[in-house]
Amino acid sequence: MSPKVTTIGFDADDTLWHNERFFQLTQARFASILAPHCDVPDLMDALLQAEKRNIGQYGFGIKGFVLSMIETALDVTKHQVPGDVIAQLLDAGKEMLAHPIELLPFAAEAVEAARSYGPVLLITKGDLLDQERKLAQSGLGDLFDGIEIVSAKVPSVYTRIYNQHGTGAAQGMMIGNSMKSDVNPMLDAGGWGIYVPHGLHWEIEHAEPQLDHLRYKEIADLGALPDLITEILKG
Numbered sequence: 001m002s003p004k005v006t007t008i009g010f011d012a013d014d015t016l017w018h019n020e021r022f023f024q025l026t027q028a029r030f031a032s033i034l035a036p037h038c039d040v041p042d043l044m045d046a047l048l049q050a051e052k053r054n055i056g057q058y059g060f061g062i063k064g065f066v067l068s069m070i071e072t073a074l075d076v077t078k079h080q081v082p083g084d085v086i087a088q089l090l091d092a093g094k095e096m097l098a099h100p101i102e103l104l105p106f107a108a109e110a111v112e113a114a115r116s117y118g119p120v121l122l123i124t125k126g127d128l129l130d131q132e133r134k135l136a137q138s139g140l141g142d143l144f145d146g147i148e149i150v151s152a153k154v155p156s157v158y159t160r161i162y163n164q165h166g167t168g169a170a171q172g173m174m175i176g177n178s179m180k181s182d183v184n185p186m187l188d189a190g191g192w193g194i195y196v197p198h199g200l201h202w203e204i205e206h207a208e209p210q211l212d213h214l215r216y217k218e219i220a221d222l223g224a225l226p227d228l229i230t231e232i233l234k235g
Contacts, residue, residue: 113226
């Protein structure tokens with residue numbers, strides 16, 4: 001294999017399988033549940049601000065999202081929200097945790113193709129139990145040579161992972177739908193960052209692309225990944 005890339009990593013949520021759409025559906029349900037109890041025009045912004053405040057304590061994932069919904073419900077109703085509303089929010093979270101995994105187009109094929117170039121990693125962040133559940137249900141688990149479930153995706157984390165599982169981040173590639181978590185920090189670690197837009201966006205994950213970076217690439221979907229890898233290795 002070309003020394004340009006020796007190890008390939010994939011993000012999970014909204015790169016290999018659907019995730020954000022379930023959060024957005026639950027946000028709409030949250031607004032509907034709260035509607036009879038408050039009249040807050042910026043309810044979604046209040047929820048977003050709660051999520052931002054709580055990430056440091058709860059981390060990423062459904063459990064932290066549910067706690068943020070409950071906190072927001074308490075705040076906007078001045079702690080007058082009925083108990084049955086809290087119960088409905090908890091039920092909404094449980095439904096999210098039980099939702100079956102739906103792979104995105106070309107997900108399995110892309111991971112299979114990447115294996116022909118060297119070790120393939122799954123690098124995801126979020127709640128450990130939930131991410132393990134999703135991976136098990138996806139049917140992709142046996143395709144990965146290493147699995148990393150981390151609390152944050154920053155350059156130092158990518159450096160550690162690619163040193164441990166490969167020959168360093170400089171010879172690594174990371175593929176994902178988040179510019180902030182998947183692409184930019186991998187570029188900053190010295191590797192290749194491949195952006196695969198999903199269509200649904202979480203504001204907290206927004207970041208501007210490094211369009212002038214020589215190792216930044218964008219593909220429309222995972223079906224284009226094999227040709228891109230071939231192009232990079234030949235370049």
